[in-house]
Amino acid sequence: MTALLARLLGRLPIGWLQLTHSRTRMAAALAGVAFANVLVFVQLGMMGALNGTVEMTYAPVRADILISSEDANTLTDGSPLSRRVLFQALSDPEVAAAAPFYLAKVDWSRENGSTASLNVYALPAEAARFAGPDIAGSLATLALPESAMIDERTRGADPEALAGITPQAPLRFEANGRTITATGHFSLGGGFSADGAMVVSDQTFLRLFPARIAGTPTHVLVDVTPGADAGLVAARLSDRLAGEAVQVRTMAAAQAADLSYQTTQRPTGVIFGFGVAMGVLVGLVIVYQVLSTDVADHLREYATFKAMGYPHRFFLGIVFEEAAILGAIGFVPGLILSLGIYAAMAEATALPVVMTPLRAVLVFAGTVLACAASGALATRRLRAADPADLF
Amino acid sequence: MDPIAVNGLNHWFGTGEARKQAIFDVSLTIERGSLTVLMGPSGSGKTTVLTLMGCLRDVQQGSVRLLGAELNGADTAMQETMRRRLGFIFQAHNLHESLTARQNVLMGLQVHGRGDPSRQRDAVDHILTLLGLGHRIDYLPGNLSGGQKQRVAIARALVANPDIVFADEPTAALDHDSGHLVVEMLKRLGQERGTTTVMVTHDNRILDLADRIVTLEDGRIVRDSASLAHPATMSTGGGSVVRTDHGA
Numbered sequence: 175m176t177a178l179l180a181r182l183l184g185r186l187p188i189g190w191l192q193l194t195h196s197r198t199r200m201a202a203a204l205a206g207v208a209f210a211n212v213l214v215f216v217q218l219g220m221m222g223a224l225n226g227t228v229e230m231t232y233a234p235v236r237a238d239i240l241i242s243s244e245d246a247n248t249l250t251d252g253s254p255l256s257r258r259v260l261f262q263a264l265s266d267p268e269v270a271a272a273a274p275f276y277l278a279k280v281d282w283s284r285e286n287g288s289t290a291s292l293n294v295y296a297l298p299a300e301a302a303r304f305a306g307p308d309i310a311g312s313l314a315t316l317a318l319p320e321s322a323m324i325d326e327r328t329r330g331a332d333p334e335a336l337a338g339i340t341p342q343a344p345l346r347f348e349a350n351g352r353t354i355t356a357t358g359h360f361s362l363g364g365g366f367s368a369d370g371a372m373v374v375s376d377q378t379f380l381r382l383f384p385a386r387i388a389g390t391p392t393h394v395l396v397d398v399t400p401g402a403d404a405g406l407v408a409a410r411l412s413d414r415l416a417g418e419a420v421q422v423r424t425m426a427a428a429q430a431a432d433l434s435y436q437t438t439q440r441p442t443g444v445i446f447g448f449g450v451a452m453g454v455l456v457g458l459v460i461v462y463q464v465l466s467t468d469v470a471d472h473l474r475e476y477a478t479f480k481a482m483g484y485p486h487r488f489f490l491g492i493v494f495e496e497a498a499i500l501g502a503i504g505f506v507p508g509l510i511l512s513l514g515i516y517a518a519m520a521e522a523t524a525l526p527v528v529m530t531p532l533r534a535v536l537v538f539a540g541t542v543l544a545c546a547a548s549g550a551l552a553t554r555r556l557r558a559a560d561p562a563d564l565f
Numbered sequence: 566m567d568p569i570a571v572n573g574l575n576h577w578f579g580t581g582e583a584r585k586q587a588i589f590d591v592s593l594t595i596e597r598g599s600l601t602v603l604m605g606p607s608g609s610g611k612t613t614v615l616t617l618m619g620c621l622r623d624v625q626q627g628s629v630r631l632l633g634a635e636l637n638g639a640d641t642a643m644q645e646t647m648r649r650r651l652g653f654i655f656q657a658h659n660l661h662e663s664l665t666a667r668q669n670v671l672m673g674l675q676v677h678g679r680g681d682p683s684r685q686r687d688a689v690d691h692i693l694t695l696l697g698l699g700h701r702i703d704y705l706p707g708n709l710s711g712g713q714k715q716r717v718a719i720a721r722a723l724v725a726n727p728d729i730v731f732a733d734e735p736t737a738a739l740d741h742d743s744g745h746l747v748v749e750m751l752k753r754l755g756q757e758r759g760t761t762t763v764m765v766t767h768d769n770r771i772l773d774l775a776d777r778i779v780t781l782e783d784g785r786i787v788r789d790s791a792s793l794a795h796p797a798t799m800s801t802g803g804g805s806v807v808r809t810d811h812g813a
Binding site for chain 2: 478
């Protein structure tokens with residue numbers, strides 16, 4: 175390794191030699207860097223889980239355009255809107271289809287006495303084109319009164335039991351005073367506001383929620399004709415529906431706005447955002463401490479090199495070398511530990527706490543950069559070191 | 566051209582009321598290839614003069630011309646360039662604890678940039694062997710005796726054939742024979758390569774090898790063997806200043 179680094183650097187790899195000279199100190203430094211990584215990964219994992227749950231809430235449905243009431247900040251928020259906007263939308267020549275979409279929350283009281291909060295998604299049984307891929311094939315079967323498909327990853331439920339539900343082996347349960355028969359299942363998972371989800375037909379939905387009426391869906395889903403630009407159609411519909419107190423956005427834009435609202439306006443998102451910032455800050459402090467201690471420990475030796483005529487960039491090179499080594503080697507245990515923590519968090523909360531390759535790469539790059547920046551900062555003391563003091 | 570020419574050098578430490586003058590109007594010219602010993606009691610200013618001549622401190626007042634370059638007002642880049650032409654031997658050896666003897670000495674060569682690794686290695690091994698450390702080349706400083714460490718530091722200072730060697734008590738950690746060997750080596754370098762050596766020492770055992778002995782007291786030169794040998798060149802000005810100029 176020393177010979178390889180010497181060849182790469184064109185000089186003695188002093189950073190590497192310093193680090194490996196004291197194994198205990200190197201282990202402590204690596205532990206510090208790994209801990210900083212874990213801190214950042216855990217905070218990013220929670221933030222990612224929030225983003226994941228936002229994404230997840232959109233999975234049971236699909237459309238090119240989403241029409242919502244103007245006070246709907248998220249998919250599950252907002253007042254119902256008048257169904258007439260659906261007909262007005264259909265009058266656009268580039269709108270191929272539109273369907274009402276109903277969404278509400280119901281408590282599922284289980285036999286063991288526990289309760290699960292379910293988001294209830296409802297579409298007309300014939301509107302399969304607006305259902306997500308897990309649901310589209312079975313949506314027609316939901317035309318039977320009080321039938322439903324249930325989320326097999328509902329928090330607190332036995333996933334194997336829910337995954338075993340078929341029309342021949344249905345699951346019956348009480349919700350809002352009605353007996354619901356689950357004849358199918360799909361995979362979604364719990365979020366921050368609900369433990370799971372259920373898909374029903376619009377007719378079953380209206381029976382489950384007597385206060386809701388067919389003429390006021392939660393959203394309207396719109397598909398454009400092949401080749402039409404969904405953004406342009408959404409803008410045109412927005413103009414056409416200007417007097418309706420609704421917002422017309424492409425599905426992607428609605429989802430992005432939802433995510434932005436949840437992460438910057440909702441307390442949970444803001445707290446997680448602070449968590450990430452704190453994680454990064456504490457990580458930086460740890461890495462800085464590790465490197466500045468190392469510089470302080472070698473100050474006399476560096477001053478000797480300074481007296482010999484080595485320029486300041488030489489010392490920066492040594493510290494960057496150490497930073498890169500610590501950042502790279504410390505990342506591995508940090509990542510492994512974080513994967514374990516992610517698995518435990520996902521198991522305990524049923525939230526989508528997953529490590530994405532992009533996150534791993536970004537944290538790795540960030541760690542090496544933070545190490546380098548901390549190292550550069552740590553060498554400020556060295557700049558002031560007076561080689562004359564060596565005599 | 567004399568490698569070192571000091572003229573009217575004054576130096577202060579501290580600021581404000583705590584500011585105290587340590588060097589008073591020192592003038593001194595040192596010939597190429599000579600071995601000059603600076604002597605004097607503790608606090609006499611000999612190390613300060615050494616570090617000022619060695620480009621390790623900024624010159625505050627007066628002139629220090631080192632290898633033809635004026636150090637008063639020299640910027641960092643120039644100081645670094647000058648230092649690369651010098652060799653320093655520190656009393657406390659200041660070896661890098663995580664580098665072997667060979668790697669420590671190699672640092673004295675690599676300051677001049679990339680070179681042929683095998684030639685550099687040969688040069689390092691040669692000088693270490695010359696100093697009796699051929700069998701300790703791959704040892705870390707922690708596994709060397711005090712004398713061996715000092716010899717590694719000496720090898721580091723000399724390996725790049727510096728124009729001038731500044732040494733602070735280089736023989737303090739060495740036995741008589743080793744001390745003599747080192748000073749003889751420095752003297753030989755002067756004779757063969759024209760290397761100039763300025764050494765601060767209290768070691769009377771090696772004074773017989775010095776070409777010139779300059780004694781300082783309270784920041785002033787009070788005795789100079791060269792001036793004593795050539796009284797006609799000695800002049801006094803500014804109170805107790807003794808000015809010696811071999812070049813005159």
